[in-house]
Amino acid sequence: MRLLIVEDDPLIADSLHQGLAPLGNTVEVFTSLKETRAALAHSQFDLVVLDLGLPDGSGLSLLAEIRERRDTTPIMILTARDGVAERVKGLDLGADDYLTKPFSLPELQARVRALLRRSQQRIDNHLRFGPLCFDPASGNATLFGEHLDLPPRELGLIEGLLLYAGRIAPREHLINRLFGFGEAGPNALEVYVSRLRKRLQGSGLRIRTLRGLGYRLEDDPE
CATH class of the missing domain: 1.10.10.10 (Winged helix-like DNA-binding domain superfamily/Winged helix DNA-binding domain)
Structure with missing residues (x-):
């Protein structure tokens, strides 16, 4: 699968990449809204992992833009453990799932697999x-x-x-x-x-x- 990670914290971004790339995924990492918008304008992805706190704005604005153009790519948002309001707003804007920081890699991998199955209307991972x-x-x-x-x-x-x-x-x-x-x-x-x-x-x-x-x-x- 081709996955897009939007995360400006290098340690978290590296953890996400290490957790998802070995499963046969092509993983692209971007650290800002500007870079991500450019990537989405030229390429298609199977899933987006989106941090909400980015240096040039909120990931919620990007989420809204993606859904406004009828793009149904699965989106998982990353939020702080106490960011309940952001999680609710993100889900209401069209996010498919969320993961709180800090997170475990096995849970991340399982949630990604579940989102991909659902988006492709499969009953298993095959x-x-x-x-x-x-x-x-x-x-x-x-x-x-x-x-x-x-x-x-x-x-x-x-x-x-x-x-x-x-x-x-x-x-x-x-x-x-x-x-x-x-x-x-x-x-x-x-x-x-x-x-x-x-x-x-x-x-x-x-x-x-x-x-x-x-x-x-x-x-x-x-």
Whole structure:
């Protein structure tokens, strides 16, 4: 999954990153409203973890902006233990959950998994299409029940395609998921798609290219 953390305290931001990145997530961290607005204007995320006390304003204003433009991305707000009024206001503005500081990493991870399941209308943590299965919680992928030993970016590609299984996964969405805001060469995505195609040969699945649009994971009629 691609997660956005908005937190200006470096220790807390580092804890959030360390707790979420090892689960196979691409995690982007920003420390101000200005940086976050720019990121949201150019990219899509699967979930936002939002601190309310930021150096250039309240996270509540960003929350309101996101919901006003009908963006349904799951949002978890971070608040101080005694910030009851802020928690109530945040939930009323459209936050999906909140976590109080200090927090435990296992609880954070469980709440993130629950929000992602709910937003994707899944009953468990697994993404499935035919014989292909990916578990975002563990970062494990299987084909016909057999473990696939894949590098992180191929796992990210599997996840991105499974999120759109049977539909077009936009090219830009996949690039952002695999490379974040880092540099990606013009053919970088195609390299990983080609590698994954080879792994799926004989599985009854194929990755179809739709020029100018993206890729679609679909049943292979052959």
